[in-house]
Amino acid sequence: MSAPEARPVPFRGGGFVRRPRRLVSLSALFGLVLAWQAASWSGLANPLFLPAPAMVAAALWELARSGALAQHLLASLGRVAGGWLIGTGLGLAAGLAVGIFATARAAGMPLVSALFPIPKIAVLPLFILWFGIGEPSKVATIAAGVFFPTVIAAAGGVDAVPRSLVRMGQSFGLPAWAIVWRIVVPGALPSVLAGFRITVAIAVILVVAAEMIGADTGLGAFVLMAGNLMRTDQLLAGVVVLSLVGLSAAGLVSLAERLLLRWR
Amino acid sequence: MELLVEGVSHAYGALPVLEGIDLAVRPGEILSLIGPSGSGKSTLLGIMGGLLRPYAGRVSTRGRPPAGCLNPLTYVFQDFALLPWRSVAGNVSLALDHHRLPAGERRERVADALARMGLADFAAAFPRQLSGGMRQRVGIARALVVRPAVLLLDEPLSALDAQTRDLLTEEFLAIWQRERTTAVHVTHNLGEALRLADRIAVLSRRPGRVREILPVDVPREERSAAARAGRIAELHAHLWALLRDEARAADLELAEPARGGR
Numbered sequence: 001m002s003a004p005e006a007r008p009v010p011f012r013g014g015g016f017v018r019r020p021r022r023l024v025s026l027s028a029l030f031g032l033v034l035a036w037q038a039a040s041w042s043g044l045a046n047p048l049f050l051p052a053p054a055m056v057a058a059a060l061w062e063l064a065r066s067g068a069l070a071q072h073l074l075a076s077l078g079r080v081a082g083g084w085l086i087g088t089g090l091g092l093a094a095g096l097a098v099g100i101f102a103t104a105r106a107a108g109m110p111l112v113s114a115l116f117p118i119p120k121i122a123v124l125p126l127f128i129l130w131f132g133i134g135e136p137s138k139v140a141t142i143a144a145g146v147f148f149p150t151v152i153a154a155a156g157g158v159d160a161v162p163r164s165l166v167r168m169g170q171s172f173g174l175p176a177w178a179i180v181w182r183i184v185v186p187g188a189l190p191s192v193l194a195g196f197r198i199t200v201a202i203a204v205i206l207v208v209a210a211e212m213i214g215a216d217t218g219l220g221a222f223v224l225m226a227g228n229l230m231r232t233d234q235l236l237a238g239v240v241v242l243s244l245v246g247l248s249a250a251g252l253v254s255l256a257e258r259l260l261l262r263w264r
Numbered sequence: 265m266e267l268l269v270e271g272v273s274h275a276y277g278a279l280p281v282l283e284g285i286d287l288a289v290r291p292g293e294i295l296s297l298i299g300p301s302g303s304g305k306s307t308l309l310g311i312m313g314g315l316l317r318p319y320a321g322r323v324s325t326r327g328r329p330p331a332g333c334l335n336p337l338t339y340v341f342q343d344f345a346l347l348p349w350r351s352v353a354g355n356v357s358l359a360l361d362h363h364r365l366p367a368g369e370r371r372e373r374v375a376d377a378l379a380r381m382g383l384a385d386f387a388a389a390f391p392r393q394l395s396g397g398m399r400q401r402v403g404i405a406r407a408l409v410v411r412p413a414v415l416l417l418d419e420p421l422s423a424l425d426a427q428t429r430d431l432l433t434e435e436f437l438a439i440w441q442r443e444r445t446t447a448v449h450v451t452h453n454l455g456e457a458l459r460l461a462d463r464i465a466v467l468s469r470r471p472g473r474v475r476e477i478l479p480v481d482v483p484r485e486e487r488s489a490a491a492r493a494g495r496i497a498e499l500h501a502h503l504w505a506l507l508r509d510e511a512r513a514a515d516l517e518l519a520e521p522a523r524g525g526r
Contacts, residue, residue, distance in 0.1 A: 168345035171315055172359045172410065173335050182358065186349045263349040263390045 051233040059233035060240060068222075073241060075217040076207050079135065080245075083142025084203045091147040091199075092192065095154025100184065105155070112151050120145035121209045128214060138210040145206045146199040153195025157188025190264070193257050200249035208242065219245075265327040265336060265413035265446055266291050267312060272321030273471075274307055280471035281307050282318070287465060287474065289414065291327060292444040296457035299467030300507060300514040305450045306342075306418055308472065312448060313337040313416045329413035330443075334363050338412035342419040344399045346391040353378065353387040356406045377409040380439060397428035404436065415447040421456060433459055437484065454503050458496055459487055466506050469514040475506060 033053050039045040040052030047055065063069040097104040098112075120141050127137040127144075161184050169179040211220025219238050226235035267289040274282040281304035289295045297305045310316035312323055314337065329336045346355050357374050365373075378384050381401040391399055400420060407415060420436075421429040433456065440447070451457050457464050458480060466475045480499060486492045 164341065164343055164345050165347065167315055168339070168341060169358075171313060171335075171337075171339045172406075174358075174362050178362045182361070183347065186347070189349075261349075263392070 048230065049232060051236060055233045056236045056240065059231075060237040063234065063237055069241065072217055072219050072222045072238075073245075075215075076211065076219045076245070079138050079142060079210070079218065080203045080207050080249075082135075083139040083207070084146050084199065086139065087143035087146025087203075088150050088196070088199065090143070091150025092154050094147070095151040095192075096158060096180075096185070096188070098151060099155040099158025099188065100180065108151070109155075112148055116148040116152070120206060121213070124210055124213055133214050138207065138215065141210050142203050142206045145202045149199050149202065150192075150195055153191050153198075154188060157191030157195075158184055160191055161187030190261055193253060193260065196253045196256070197250060200253060201246060204242065204246050204249065265325055265329055267337075267414050267446065267448065268324045268326060269308075269312060270322055270324070272308070272311055272318045272323065274304065274311060274316070274318045274320075275471075282311075283471040283473050285321065285472070285474060287477075289446055289448055290462075291446055293462040294440070294447045294449055294460050296449045296451060296461035296464045297467060298451060298454065298457050298464060298503065298507070299472060300469045300511040301452065302470045302514050302517065303467040303510070304470065304472035305467055308467075309339075309416050309418050309448060309450050313339055315339075325414070327413075330411055333411045333413050335359065335410040336413040337416060338407045338410055338414070339416045339418060340400070340403050340407050340420045342422050344391075344396075344403045344423070346399055346402055348391050351388050351390055352383055352394070352402050352405075355391070355402055356409050359406050359410050373409050377405040380408060381405040381435070395428070396424045397432060400424060400432060401435075404432075404439075408439070412445060415445050417447060417449040419450050419452070422451070422453070429453075429456070436460075454500055454507075457503075458499060459484075464503065466503065469510040470517070478503065 036045075036050075037053050040047060040050070040055075045052070051059075060069070094104075094108060098108040099105070123144065124137060124141045127140045131137040131140060165183050165187065166179060169183050174182070207218065208220035208223070211218035212224045215221040219242055223235055223238040223242075226232070226238060267287075269285055269287040269289075272282060272285040273280070281302075285308060287295070297308065299305045307316060311318045314323070325336065347358065350358060353374055356377055357370065360370050360373060375384070378387055381404055383398070383401055383405055386394065386398065391402070394402070400423075403420070421432055424432065437460065449457070449460055461480050464478045464480060466478065467473065468475045478499065480487075482492050482495050482499075487496060
């Protein structure tokens with residue numbers, strides 16, 4: 001009897017693999033800008049409503065030279081930094097308490113759940129009544145927007161710390177503060193930093209909204225003003241700067257992750 | 265130091281897991297606890313070290329801890345329980361950081377513990393870079409650094425492959441020979457118990473009771489010798505006979521409700 005013919009096993013794996021394609025990423029960005037510029041050259045886009053990238057760049061250059069850009073940018077950055085730091089500080093304290101103490105969780109989580117979905121910009125008028133039209137009401141709005149996601153991220157991070165590590169700490173007689181500081185806090189850090197990624201974006205959104213409601217400096221006020229004057233080139237220049245602000249903030253968070261989470 | 269367990273019973277909610285456990289761990293001996301899964305052996309070890317409060321009975325120690333002992337009852341965990349953000353040396357020194365020690369002594373203790381577990385070259389490595397065997401060496405070094413009076417070993421080798429397990433068993437015994445630290449060793453591996461223990465306490469299935477305490481009457485150095493293989497096989501057969509029916513019955517039980525666990 002002859003042996004049956006050997007048939008090769010067909011290959012069924014492959015695909016579904018992530019590969020970096022840097023060139024594609026870059027050309028997508030440049031392609032968009034080029035298409036936009038081409039649309040303006042060909043007369044497809046009305047420069048009054050959609051100015052060409054070159055015009056936006058020129059407006060940006062003009063703003064940078066006159067010092068207006070620095071003035072508005074610094075005003076916005078100051079509000080973002082102040083509000084984010086306050087919201088993050090309070091949020092971390094509350095989030096750790098909620099994560100660690102059952103009583104704080106029972107009291108805090110319903111409050112957070114109820115207050116988190118409120119668009120914080122809706123309470124800006126209240127903050128203006130409380131703190132006046134100046135800086136504090138804007139900073140408070142940003143702090144409020146940053147606070148709740150930070151609480152949720154920190155409490156979630158504490159929950160994610162394996163119980164076995166806490167037990168290990170107890171088994172070596174670590175005092176409670178050492179368990180919190182050396183085991184719970186570092187264990188919650190990845191979740192906290194993931195929360196930062198969200199809260200820096202929230203802070204940028206809120207500063208623009210707050211400045212559109214009641215300010216004469218800041219990128220939000222500037223963009224609004226440019227719109228009212230039909231200066232779409234300046235308007236888009238402001239939008240580009242806002243995009244860069246958001247990118248830099250996300251970059252700072254990435255840097256913090258690289259430095260603090262080297263162990264991962 | 266001696267560790268005494270008197271009339272310990274424990275339950276998770278309505279589920280009794282331990283019933284009337286009496287055990288005396290003698291100074292300088294290794295006592296292995298074996299039993300089918302769900303017999304509460306890890307629960308008992310948790311109670312012995314004060315990590316769990318038994319609902320009845322008490323655990324006490326007798327005798328003085330050795331000089332320089334910082335944590336008399338010290339665990340080695342099955343899942344190693346290393347902090348992933350601390351280096352090997354950092355994980356070992358975690359056990360010392362909250363004690364007031366001169367910086368020199370702290371350094372010396374850590375270096376000594378690392379050297380004894382063959383980790384001197386890995387002091388700066390992070391746990392994720394290490395194999396399972398090396399991770400448990402860190403776990404043992406962390407236990408040695410506090411100069412324990414009683415070592416509580418909670419299935420220390422269960423997460424490791426067979427060869428690593430044998431290697432670590434030999435290393436652990438070599439270290440233990442010098443200090444003769446009292447040790448309680450929980451395992452479900454009969455061979456491991458027969459290699460390490462002076463006495464083996466067999467627990468029944470849930471609720472765990474002490475069924476028998478079996479002295480291993482072969483000196484440790486001779487346990488791998490061919491001449492004594494017969495006696496070791498006899499002991500193994502005896503233990504297996506005790507465990508087999510219990511293990512089968514335990515296997516057929518439904519998994520414990522949520523709060524159960526090992």
